[in-house]
Amino acid sequence: MTTRRRSNCPISFTLDLIGDRWSLLILRDLVFGRARFYRQLLESGEGIATNVLAERLRRLERVGLLSKRRDPDDRKRFIYSLTPKGLDTLPILLEMILWGAKYDPRTAAPPEFVARLRKDRERVLAEVRARAEEK
């Protein structure tokens, strides 16, 4: 995961930041409020290794997609949260969810969520965003 893209064509840069095997999954878990702590991210079901997770978190923080602070309620752990820049990847995530829902029977996206997303994209976007922000 080093930066090595040469082109300045659209998408190229974006993939340089989040176009690896794990970053978008980490963002997904943070965006949808499934995880806030290292431990939760680690156990969110994808099977990422500890060293890889640590490296990705460092990277995502460095490029300004998330921030890390100590949990005031439990000083021995950290809270990872999205920056506005990180939260703005939500539309990308939503489109991936839609695509997966359409083409992969294996994907267990909640059907009612997908249906609402298809019908009223802007509203769902605003809702998820609001929920993520209050955390």
Add this chain to the structure above:
Amino acid sequence: MTTRRRSNCPISFTLDLIGDRWSLLILRDLVFGRARFYRQLLESGEGIATNVLAERLRRLERVGLLSKRRDPDDRKRFIYSLTPKGLDTLPILLEMILWGAKYDPRTAAPPEFVARLRKDRERVLAEVRARAEEK
């Protein structure tokens, strides 16, 4: 690029298919009509290696995102084109373009295209789709 994802959570599967360093760039070039041939894809500015491109094209074909046929006008080369499934990645690509346009000064997305995309997403989507389909 083997399939090794274990989770059936949303996005996980999608990334299994197109969540690598190159697939979305290949799809971008096909979607936006910048390339149809191996050679064009190779020289589209990103610096992909020949073996990697060949492997990705094989993979994308196998999972049903693109198809390959011999060029009737020049029997010694092949035309790569998108399937409907491949073309349906367009919304993902567009969101990545928007995100990149917002956060990366290096990205050279045509400003008027980005502006139109922001203003009238559905229309731009339909236009790009139509152009891609007629090829």
Add this chain to the structure above:
DNA sequence: CCGGATCCGTTTCGATACTG
């Protein structure tokens, strides 16, 4: 316990050279 760091065997990547 929590959040990693380190070590290490295995897999994948990628640049280049070469081929049908």
Add this chain to the structure above:
DNA sequence: CAGTATCGAAACGGATCCGG
């Protein structure tokens, strides 16, 4: 033109260890 063969470099993943 459209790839394949090769091979070193990088990334991955599992296990284990460690400071707080």
